[in-house]
Amino acid sequence: MTMLAGMTRPPAPGTVLIYAARKAEPEHERVVHFELGKRIAGILGAPFGGAYRxxxxxxxxVYLIPTDTLIGTELARRLGVNREEDLFGGVAPQTFVPTKAITHGLLGPDAFAPEGWSHEFSRLVHESVLEGITVFSIGDAQRAGIRLLRKGPVRIKPVLATAGRGQTLISTLDELTALFEQMDNRRIAECGLVLEENLDEVETFSVGQVRIAGLTASYVGTQCLTQDNVGEMVYGGSELTVVRGGFDQLLELELSRPWRLAISKARVYDEAAAACYPGLLASRRNYDIASGIGWGKAPRCGVLEQSWRIGGASGAEIAALEAFHGDGRLNAVHAQTIELFGSSPRPPSGAKEIYRGIDPQIGPISKYIRIAPYGN
Structure with missing residues (x-):
């Protein structure tokens, strides 16, 4: 943000700008967004102007990189975003749409839901997500918890939390009651709450697509967990296979059966969102898909949530686009993001550091990008 100090006139035409779409942003994310903003500007052949003012x-x-999904076409148009070519990220019609709240249906047809809620969406994605219920009141949350606990342990997920933080696993009615006694009903009414089938032996896949300057890249890969500075297991990076083109081009590669299943489920979710929520647009689409052992020891696989904003895997996405931009003959690469906590991380071989510091909220953290030829 200090880059704009002393400026008295608007940036040059086509300037790439970071738009602060959240009330507060962690220091480590802010720095990474600026680094990726410079790289996106390089792909576009445009200057980078720092923060939108x-x-x-x-x-x-201008070309915007919002730090979160923009909400509402009115805001988007005021900022000059009328099509996906105007930003790296997305625009959603209502606040709840870009959260994990839409992943599951409601407790019943008469359950409370915010204006604009699509019952059709949950019907379309039913076979592509895990079993779960979204609620917008404590009463519905209690009833949903009682219903789901009959089948097995339930994961309670605040819809705005990221990187796996804030989730609670419950196995008994006593645990359910104790948890909801601490919750803010007003907060649930505003944002929603997800109750979902718990998985064991979990592997999390990432499926996504990014489009910049006429370039399209699609990918599939895996996420890893790492231990943060307080011992909690959180997002530790993504390792992606990225192809030039759309999902059809991605499926032309020799991919494992689990990866192909993850792609199919992500495509259903993506197409349903576009069909059920008019006004949605996104040049960056990312879907988290979990595979593991669910209730009754049955193998399960389903989309957990979506991200239509710059995110944890965006370093790898941008690195792949840079490679495709620089070599028109290149059609596939491996790209990776790595996040390490602690004051003395061991830098991964061949990786480029994009952040190292002590974040005021989470302590010491380092972030890296690594790219390699496809096939290695």
Missing amino acids: EGVEYKHP
Whole structure:
């Protein structure tokens, strides 16, 4: 943000800008967003202007990188975003749409839901997600918990939490009651809460697509967990196989059966969102798919949530796009992001550091990007 200090006029035409779409942003994410903003500007052949400033009259088109999904076409148009080519990220019609709340249906047809809720979406994705229920009141949450606990342990997921934080696993009615006694009913009514089948022996896949400057890249890969500075297991990076083109081109590669299943489920979710939530647009689409052992010891696989904003895997996405941009003959690469906690991380071989510091909220953390030829 200090990059714009002293500026008295709008940036040059086509300038790439970071738009702060969240009230607060962790220091490590802010720094990484600026680094990736410079790389996106390089792909676009445009200058990078740092942070978008309210009150500045931008006379020329700008390319925005919002730190979260923009909510509402009115805001998007005010910022100059009218199509997906105007931003890296997405625009959603209502606040709940870009959260994990839409992944599951409601407790019943008469359950409370926010304006704009699509019952059709949950019907379309039913076979592509795990078993679960979304609620918008404590009463519905209690009833949903009682219903789901009959089948096995239930994972309680705040819809705005990221990197696996804030989730609670419950196995008994006493645990359910104790948890909901601590919750804010108003917060649940505003944002929603997800109750979902718990999986053991979990592997999490990432499926996504990014589009910048006429380039399209699609990918599938795996996520890993790592121990943060307080001992909690959180997101530790993504290892992706990225192809130039769409999902059809991705499926032309020699992919494992689990990866092909993950792609099929992500495509159903992606197409249903576009069909059921008019006004949704996104140049960056990412879906987390979990595979593991669910209730009754049955193998299960389903989409957990979506991300239509710059995210944890975006370093790998941008590195792949840079490679495709630089070599028109290149059609596939391996790309990886790595996050390590602690003050003395061991840098991965061949990786480029994009952040190292002590974040005021989570302590010491380092982030890396690594790219390799496809086939290695």
